[in-house]
Amino acid sequence: MMNKSNYEIVIALGTNENQEINMRTAKQLLRQLFSDIEFTKSIWTKPIGMQSERFLNCLAIAHTKHREPQISSALKRIEIRCGNTRALRTVNIVRMDIDILLFDHQRLHEKDWKRSYIKNLMKEIDSIRERAEQAKVSSSNQQQ
Numbered sequence: 786m787m788n789k790s791n792y793e794i795v796i797a798l799g800t801n802e803n804q805e806i807n808m809r810t811a812k813q814l815l816r817q818l819f820s821d822i823e824f825t826k827s828i829w830t831k832p833i834g835m836q837s838e839r840f841l842n843c844l845a846i847a848h849t850k851h852r853e854p855q856i857s858s859a860l861k862r863i864e865i866r867c868g869n870t871r872a873l874r875t876v877n878i879v880r881m882d883i884d885i886l887l888f889d890h891q892r893l894h895e896k897d898w899k900r901s902y903i904k905n906l907m908k909e910i911d912s913i914r915e916r917a918e919q920a921k922v923s924s925s926n927q928q929q
Contacts (some may be wrong), residue, residue, distance in 0.1 A: 794856060795887035795910055797897060800867070801832060801879045804841035806868050811881050812845075814863045815927055819847035825909040830902050837877040839916040844886070844906040853888045860885065 796815075801806040808827055815822055827843040841854050849856060857880035860883040878885070884894050 791850060792852075792888070792889040793846065793848055793887070794885055795901065795907075796845050796847075796860065797842065797882075797886050797894070798845065799830075799840045799842045799879065799882045801838045801840045801877070802873075805878070807881050808841050808879075810841065810867050811863055811883065815847075815883075817851060817861055818863075822847035825888075825906045825913075828902055828906070832877070833900070835877045837879070840879070840900055842906070843848050844903070844910055846910050852870060853885065855879045856888070857885060862877060 798811055812824060822845050822887050825844045830840045830842055830895075832840060846886070851859075864881045864883055869880045869882070873880060880902065884897065885890065886894055886897060892898060
């Protein structure tokens with residue numbers, strides 16, 4: 786099987802403690818990992834299935850030549866660098882949760898796709914894709 790040079794990924798970020806700081810830290814670390822990453826706006830949501838502070842959530846889209854297992858472990862390391870631990874999660878503190886929602890057209894975390902904030906933020910991801918496509922077309926027209 787041929788190794789693709791670029792897989793598209795969409796990731797979801799969420800935090801319910803020191804939300805703005807943790808979100809900013811995670812975004813900085815993700816920018817070091819993916820040169821082309823773009824983020825949606827961040828939105829506040831009520832916790833789902835737990836008692837806690839509100840969550841700050843956003844989505845991001847990027848491209849990578851790495852396969853899903855390598856990306857997953859890199860994202861886990863970012864969660865840890867943001868202070869995430871299993872012990873804190875047992876008391877409903879999520880310093881950073883980063884999940885891959887889409888890896889090269891394959892949907893993961895199927896239950897998350899049903900959440901209204903994910904559906905809304907995916908519309909923003911679609912416009913980011915459209916902008917990138919238009920830029921590509923424009924660039925290729927200029928080179929001709």
